[in-house]
Amino acid sequence: AQTVTQSQPEMSVQEAETVTLSCTYDTSENNYYLFWYKQPPSRQMILVIRQEAYKQQNATENRFSVNFQKAAKSFSLKISDSQLGDTAMYFCAFSNNDMRFGAGTRLTVKP
Amino acid sequence: ETGVTQTPRHLVMGMTNKKSLKCEQHLGHNAMYWYKQSAKKPLELMFVYNFKEQTENNSVPSRFSPECPNSSHLFLHLHTLQPEDSALYLCASSQVGGKISGELFFGEGSRLTVL
DSSP: OOEEEOOOSEEEEETTSOEEEOOEEEOSOSSOEEEEEEEOTTSOOEEEEEEETTOOSOOEETTEEEEEETTTTEEEEEEOSOOGGGOEEEEEEEESSSEEEOOOEEEEEEO | OOSEEEEOSEEEEOTTOEEEEEEEEOSOOSEEEEEEEOTTSOOEEEEEEETTEEEEEOSOOTTEEEEEEETTEEEEEEESOOGGGOEEEEEEEESSTTOTTOOOEEOOOEEEEEO
């Protein structure tokens, strides 16, 4: 079974600085997708960024980018120029059929 | 109106009660999911419905009973729950289940407390 591990339960960052959230996963599959989802306090979980395993180029979405290391089964999320609205739980997820999630990292952006 | 709506948002029930959680999606999707979110644990996939057919039951106890009358509605019937079942229950939908690239769209969740 696939597992997703987020080793940082909580992190904080100063506004305007950069922070990196870690994620590792375990699978024997070669074709899959990886995701980062954001869950703001008392609000819906939304997709932040998606990476296709067969693409070597790291995905980017504005201030959000990933460092995908397929051999190491690592998929970290970098948030640049952090904003107060980035405060949320961040979940890493793996999918090759149904989606499996990590335990999440609670990120606090401090003014 | 949000894409995926869950009711009630909060529910408190005793161990002998029977209650139901409801989920409705307005996105035209064909797959719907129930996840359980407990503090400091990975989201647990409970049930998957694809075109109204249950395609996955992730070893969920029988005190949780899902129902999917059509592609837009999903229920989770609750009966004789335990205090450890207290959690946030998330409903999600996607265009088609079993598609590895499919983005999930989530509701805001139903916060369940079992006394």
